[in-house]
Amino acid sequence: MSRYPTVAQIRAAEAATGLLANGVLMGRAAHGLASAILNHLRDTGGVYGRRAGLVVGSGDNGGDALYAGALLARRGVAVSAVLLDPAKAHPGGLAALRRTGGRVVVEFGELDVLVDGIVGIGGSGPLRPAAAAVLGAARALSPSATVVAVDLPSGVDADTGVVNEPAVRADLTVTFGLPRRAHVLAAPQCGRLVVVDIGLDPGAGRDAVLQSLSDAQVGAAWPVPGPFDDKYRQGVVGIVAGSAVYPGAALLCTGAAIAATSGMTRYAGPAAAAVVDHHPEVVAVGEPEEAGRVQAWIVGPGFGTDVDARARLRTVLAADVPVLVDADGITLLAQNPDLLAPRSAPTLLTPHAGEFARLTGAEVGADRVEAVRACAADLGATVLLKGRATLIAGPDDPDTVLVNEAGSSWAATAGSGDALSGIVGALLATGLPPALAAAMGARAHSVAAHIAAGRPGAPIGASALVAAISDAIRVLRASGA
Numbered sequence: 074m075s076r077y078p079t080v081a082q083i084r085a086a087e088a089a090t091g092l093l094a095n096g097v098l099m100g101r102a103a104h105g106l107a108s109a110i111l112n113h114l115r116d117t118g119g120v121y122g123r124r125a126g127l128v129v130g131s132g133d134n135g136g137d138a139l140y141a142g143a144l145l146a147r148r149g150v151a152v153s154a155v156l157l158d159p160a161k162a163h164p165g166g167l168a169a170l171r172r173t174g175g176r177v178v179v180e181f182g183e184l185d186v187l188v189d190g191i192v193g194i195g196g197s198g199p200l201r202p203a204a205a206a207v208l209g210a211a212r213a214l215s216p217s218a219t220v221v222a223v224d225l226p227s228g229v230d231a232d233t234g235v236v237n238e239p240a241v242r243a244d245l246t247v248t249f250g251l252p253r254r255a256h257v258l259a260a261p262q263c264g265r266l267v268v269v270d271i272g273l274d275p276g277a278g279r280d281a282v283l284q285s286l287s288d289a290q291v292g293a294a295w296p297v298p299g300p301f302d303d304k305y306r307q308g309v310v311g312i313v314a315g316s317a318v319y320p321g322a323a324l325l326c327t328g329a330a331i332a333a334t335s336g337m338t339r340y341a342g343p344a345a346a347a348v349v350d351h352h353p354e355v356v357a358v359g360e361p362e363e364a365g366r367v368q369a370w371i372v373g374p375g376f377g378t379d380v381d382a383r384a385r386l387r388t389v390l391a392a393d394v395p396v397l398v399d400a401d402g403i404t405l406l407a408q409n410p411d412l413l414a415p416r417s418a419p420t421l422l423t424p425h426a427g428e429f430a431r432l433t434g435a436e437v438g439a440d441r442v443e444a445v446r447a448c449a450a451d452l453g454a455t456v457l458l459k460g461r462a463t464l465i466a467g468p469d470d471p472d473t474v475l476v477n478e479a480g481s482s483w484a485a486t487a488g489s490g491d492a493l494s495g496i497v498g499a500l501l502a503t504g505l506p507p508a509l510a511a512a513m514g515a516r517a518h519s520v521a522a523h524i525a526a527g528r529p530g531a532p533i534g535a536s537a538l539v540a541a542i543s544d545a546i547r548v549l550r551a552s553g554a
């Protein structure tokens with residue numbers, strides 16, 4: 074389990090050490106930052122004589138950069154610094170840099186490493202023009218320089234992960250004590266993340282709302298058949314998806330459900346013939362009323378928004394079992410929110426941003442974590458908001474929002490949402506709590522996309538993702554073994 078505290082929680086954890094005012098924390102941060110840069114230099118040709126440029130802002134983020142620059146200069150790195158506001162540059166850090174031979178310059182020469190010490194957790198908004206100009210000139214002169222962000226790439230909001238352009242895009246981000254929300258919400262902007270130990274209380278950040286499961290946790294919790302299990306005991310999932318004209322969603326969703334667990338998969342809808350043709354293990358009928366017992370339903374992917382679809386949604390939501398509503402089902406639900414009111418079994422909604430806006434009447438907005446939390450509380454349902462960073466909130470636990478950072482964007486392809494609902498719905502049918510099922514399913518979905526794309530990676534369709542689900546589960550289960 075990783076936890077991603079807010080800036081307020083990070084500041085409280087730092088203050089609790091009593092080591093802020095005396096500069097001890099900054100010293101540790103600077104050591105960690107310098108070590109990460111030295112490691113990078115060693116891995117790419119050596120340390121001595123390499124060139125590092127520091128872009129230094131007016132706060133402690135700039136202080137970290139200056140002290141780290143001093144340590145690099147002592148190891149033979151040629152360090153230069155551009156001070157964005159010379160009168161406010163951290164005095165101790167600046168003195169240290171000067172003592173070790175680092176130079177203050179107005180513009181950089183060629184660089185191997187460009188260090189973004191502009192702003193950290195005290196920053197707000199985009200890069201100001203002077204900072205953007207210095208970075209732009211440095212990038213133009215040294216396009217292959219490695220960009221190292223101190224704490225987080227400047228211009229990225231630490232709590233929401235919003236990238237306020239112009240913003241820094243880093244190859245490596247070195248942070249201190251605890252990862253910030255932005256590191257998972259805007260992971261592609263941060264590059265590789267190094268978290269330096271600065272001696273925070275080991276319990277620090279325990280109150281962080283935003284959390285992610287490790288692969289090992291997902292693997293250990295993945296349901297597999299036990300010695301006395303049969304097909305029914307592992308959960309029967311019922312799927313209402315696709316249509317006679319558009320059977321694709323039904324095939325993808327059903328295929329994903331079959332791969333995710335060993336329980337039984339039923340299908341109810343107009344694509345029954347095509348489903349059985351592709352997946353002979355499925356028991357398929359025309360309508361949900363004919364389907365027999367299930368432990369969870371998936372309803373909505375590609376099943377349209379006509380009167381028949383509406384009637385099927387009504388039937389499924391009237392069942393006293395967990396229901397996952399996706400895609401067209403969400404669009405219909407947005408028009409008929411009263412359908413949720415009588416339900417006592419859990420409901421799980423899996424919107425993308427557009428469906429989320431339809432459901433709530435408002436765009437997701439900058440604070441995705443708060444948006445998903447509020448939506449879950451308002452609707453009394455678990456909500457999974459899709460994206461590169463998928464967020465999951467339940468209705469009864471405002472102190473937990475789970476996040477799955479996909480690690481790659483190969484899943485951004487048509488029909489991959491149908492695969493996600495198949496995986497998550499099959500997990501729901503095994504009896505897992507909705508938020509856990511959603512987070513585990515999202516993780517397996519991302520890993521499957523990554524495996525299907527291969528190395529160095531090639532575009533995939535959703536069918537390839539579905540075909541890789543079994544391998545993804547193996548990878549997740551092996552990661553905890």
Ligand SMILES: NC(=O)C1=CN([C@@H]2O[C@H](COP(=O)(O)OP(=O)(O)OC[C@H]3O[C@@H](n4cnc5c(N)ncnc54)[C@H](O)[C@@H]3O)[C@@H](O)[C@H]2O)[C@@H](O)CC1
Nearest residue numbers: 087098099102131132133134192193194195196197199224
């Ligand atoms: N507080 C602590 O204990 C520690 C703090 N550390 C470092 O200190 C940083 C936080 O320092 P500060 O609180 O001084 O804040 P920052 O250095 O992150 O930024 C605050 C300064 O930047 C200016 N600013 C805000 N937005 C800006 C923008 N868009 N463009 C240009 N300037 C902008 C503000 O006016 C202020 O002067 C952390 O991110 C981390 O790097 C580390 O030294 C570890 C210990």
Ligand SMILES: Nc1ncnc2c1ncn2[C@@H]1O[C@H](COP(=O)(O)OP(=O)(O)O)[C@@H](O)[C@H]1O
Nearest residue numbers: 425459460461479482484485487488489490491
């Ligand atoms: N940039 C991205 N990186 C990684 N995964 C993504 C990205 N964009 C979307 N996804 C994932 O791909 C799936 C897309 O679902 P959805 O938008 O419903 O597509 P469809 O309706 O075509 O099936 C979701 O699981 C989502 O989290």
Ligand SMILES: [K+]
Nearest residue numbers: 189192223225
């Ligand atoms: K920074």
